[in-house]
Amino acid sequence: MRKIRIADFGVRIGGTVGIIVALALGTLAAPLAADAQQPAKVPRIGFLGPVTPSDFPHLDEGFRTGLREFGYVEGQTVAIEYRWAEGKAERLPDLATQLVGLKVDAIFAITSAAARAAKQATTTIPVVFVAVSDPVKYGLVASFARPGGNMTGLGHLTPEVNEKRMQLLMEAVPGVSRVAILWNPGEESHEEQLRDLAGAARTLGVQLRPVEVARPEELEGAFRTMSGVHAGALMVLASSMTHRHLGKIADLAIRHKLPGIMEFSEFAEAGGLMMYGPSYADMFRRAGNLVGKILKGAKPADLPVEQPTRFELHINLKTAKALGLNIPQSVLVRADQVIQ
Numbered sequence: 001m002r003k004i005r006i007a008d009f010g011v012r013i014g015g016t017v018g019i020i021v022a023l024a025l026g027t028l029a030a031p032l033a034a035d036a037q038q039p040a041k042v043p044r045i046g047f048l049g050p051v052t053p054s055d056f057p058h059l060d061e062g063f064r065t066g067l068r069e070f071g072y073v074e075g076q077t078v079a080i081e082y083r084w085a086e087g088k089a090e091r092l093p094d095l096a097t098q099l100v101g102l103k104v105d106a107i108f109a110i111t112s113a114a115a116r117a118a119k120q121a122t123t124t125i126p127v128v129f130v131a132v133s134d135p136v137k138y139g140l141v142a143s144f145a146r147p148g149g150n151m152t153g154l155g156h157l158t159p160e161v162n163e164k165r166m167q168l169l170m171e172a173v174p175g176v177s178r179v180a181i182l183w184n185p186g187e188e189s190h191e192e193q194l195r196d197l198a199g200a201a202r203t204l205g206v207q208l209r210p211v212e213v214a215r216p217e218e219l220e221g222a223f224r225t226m227s228g229v230h231a232g233a234l235m236v237l238a239s240s241m242t243h244r245h246l247g248k249i250a251d252l253a254i255r256h257k258l259p260g261i262m263e264f265s266e267f268a269e270a271g272g273l274m275m276y277g278p279s280y281a282d283m284f285r286r287a288g289n290l291v292g293k294i295l296k297g298a299k300p301a302d303l304p305v306e307q308p309t310r311f312e313l314h315i316n317l318k319t320a321k322a323l324g325l326n327i328p329q330s331v332l333v334r335a336d337q338v339i340q
């Protein structure tokens with residue numbers, strides 16, 4: 001009978017043990033390799049809008065363009081959670097709270113009301129705002145240069161732009177002595193804007209006739225009031241309501257023979273005589289840049305609040321003809337867009 005040597009037995013045992021050990025190590029390594037292959041977390045942005053997507057189509061694209069400039073493409077490297085108030089400002093606090101509950105990585109807030117709603121909802125999630133006339137006054141930031149806290153964004157230069165807007169209206173429609181101001185008492189900045197415009201009106205030698213409109217169904221009555229006080233021109237103060245109904249406002253202005261000016265480019269496109277104001281497309285793009293910086297690690301407290309740098313003047317010559325106006329060449333040459 002052949003003797004079994006201990007050495008032979010050891011080889012056999014060793015081979016079996018080696019296989020077992022190798023399998024065990026492979027099992028342990030498998031989840032580690034799987035973990036290493038998992039895609040990086042896609043950041044999420046909360047988008048808080050005061051109206052509806054159809055009211056801001058090209059502006060939304062400006063925001064996404066700004067994100068792409070920092071490598072964030074919606075649906076690929078970043079996700080955007082949209083919340084729209086549909087013109088009902090009272091919904092903004094609940095919508096902001098929803099975004100905070102989703103644990104988004106940053107919130108983009110359009111207008112002062114949306115920015116305040118975001119501030120009330122969170123003190124930790126970074127917030128970038130746009131179209132806020134005085135973020136220091138509203139308590140959103142400590143200062144333009146050093147915002148502090150979790151908020152930064154783009155201001156609006158409202159007093160200076162309103163004064164320039166009225167000056168352009170007077171140049172385009174020389175001889176006007178009364179200007180109607182369409183304003184909304186529910187917009188907290190409008191009373192202050194009226195005070196600023198009163199000073200500009202004194203300088204220009206015109207009288208202001210403020211006419212209140214809080215709801216769209218009041219628009220027709222407001223224009224009858226303007227005609228009753230013999231207004232010769234119209235300035236519309238910006239709000240969610242006036243933006244949503246600028247087409248109707250433009251039609252009523254033509255019907256009542258009132259040359260009008262507003263800060264939204266859509267007003268001139270819809271038949272209003274003029275628009276003058278900051279390029280919102282550029283402001284939304286720069287807001288996208290700020291969000292991109294934050295997603296890459298920057299802190300809102302260290303990002304100064306920016307101001308508009310590009311301004312546009314659009315003139316609708318078709319409307320001017322309907323109103324019997326001859327816009328002076330000195331105004332036309334300054335226009336960025338002339339609608340024939």
